[in-house]
Amino acid sequence: MKMNGRVDAYPYLQVIILFAGLGSVIGGLIVQLCVLLIFREADFVQISYQPMLYVGLLGFIPALLTGIVIASKKIWRGDHESIRTSFLIGFVTSAFYMGAIVIYLGIHSWVEIAVLLAFMFIVGLFGAINSAIASCIALPKVCKSGFDITSKKEEDSYKGLISTEC
Template structure:
């Protein structure tokens, strides 16, 4: 596979696909590990694959939206600000998504609003961690040099000064 050193060529589609796939799978695995940590006497076979499937399916839409936003920002792996942006975008998208789902189900009292905000903060933090992990894997590596070496070298006119002719 030929390396593309063109700084203008950002792999939008692979970043979006990797964020959607990895984000939902990583979220399911984190939920599975959290359940195994909470229920220490249980094993993976007792808990089953349900958290992996449910969180994976439920997390697919926010992971896809996060991937689209991250790709539109053209973030690269290795930059300190890219991890922070990925974390914040994951938090905002996940919290908003869960808030929209809970609001769709209905809120009947002010107590439920407080519970909703706490739930949104928890799910947002979960999505932010998930997004940061997916970003460490899915984002393309930044080029080491700042020069675009993909262009063909032109004649610089110094050949006439050469004494080897």
């Protein structure tokens, strides 16, 4: 995409859409597999698609927020901290999103606050795992070019031979 005479290389919209789509679908599938492991006698058709649908719809908003934050920070897949950063961003957005929902429903005692914090931690961890998995798929790769001239070369023996002046 070309903006103001320069090439913008980071695919913001693609990262946001992929995180929103993949994060919610991955979360729904993980919940579906957990439900299948808990209820071993039931099969996929007996359990139905409801857990996948509910978690997918409920997880769409934090996955979308995670994608927006990751795209705004321009996180790439090739560097070492990308999975750790997306894990942390996924944890924070999921935990605060679930905390906001529970607070909106109402808190009436200290016990409910403790339950809220535990629930926020569990849902945040779940969102962080989803974000780390989605980052392996949705983030663009870092491209290293052999003609990368951004770093300064220490010994350039052709420095005096090549002249840019006419």
